[in-house]
Amino acid sequence: MRAVLRVLAPLIALALAAAGVLLVIEVVAAWLRPSLPEAVDDGVVVPWPAWQAELARLTWRSEPVPAVAIVVAVVGLLLVLVGLLARRSHLGLDGPDPAITVTTSPRVLAQLVGRRVRATEDVTSASVTASGRRVSVTAQGWSDDQQLRASITARVEELLDQLPLHRRPVVSVTVHERKGPR
Structure with missing residues (x-):
């Protein structure tokens, strides 16, 4: 909208x-x-x-x-x-006190996930989109697709465990193997 x-x-x-x-x-x-x-x-x-x-x-x-x-x-x-x-979407976070409302934007969540994914050794590039329901990661890397997908999914799940989100989004990872020399 x-x-x-x-x-x-x-x-x-x-x-x-x-x-x-x-x-x-x-x-x-x-x-x-x-x-x-x-x-x-x-x-x-x-x-x-x-x-x-x-x-x-x-x-x-x-x-x-x-x-x-x-x-x-x-x-x-x-x-x-x-x-x-067409209102802005916000992700609710658990605040330090129930009387305090804490929110963040999906863009911030996408940036956090993107930094974490790009810090993975075998990832050469990644793009991340996030919403309140889904975090989608499209990455390109040097290693095997299944191995890299598992590694990225684990890192994203670890990050989401650290964040005090009200509702945990579903993680979707797509990996493309990069061809050619490193």
């Missing part, structure tokens, strides 16, 4: 900025124009007077009004839901 917000926020900002630019253009044009009745009948970029006349003819029972209201309400509800569901 955070990816949706990262795309949606700039799009909404661009739309609002474009509307603001149009408004500024129209206001400046209205100030600079001579006060002739013919000049007011038309907008510079947007035909505001024509739109105003069209909207003045509409009533709440006109055909497009309920449909537009429903679409606007649904889009607004979707935006609120996306905003609520």
Whole structure:
């Protein structure tokens, strides 16, 4: 959901900025124009007077009004839901006292696991992603896949034993053997 917000926020900002630019253009044009009745009948970029006349003819029972209201309400509800569901995820830790809440981010857990995995002798490179439910390690190394996988899994499990996590994530390790000379 955070990816949706990262795309949606700039799009909404661009739309609002474009509307603001149009408004500024129209206001400046209205100030600079001579006060002739013919000049007011038309907008510079947007035909505001024509739109105003069209909207003045509409009533709440006109055909497009309920449909537009429903679409606007649904889009607004979707935006609120996306905003609520895109909250930051935190990992709960057991604090020194039950009255104290201690949290950390999945990024910090991934960095801790990555440092521990990269400290293994036969690992040449590793990437780690972490969430509250899963720690995924993809490593590349010189030794046999099964041996290296067991070594990395043991190191990650040892690290997770040392951390006071409320809920222990599942560890997933993928190993690729590096070819060529050391």
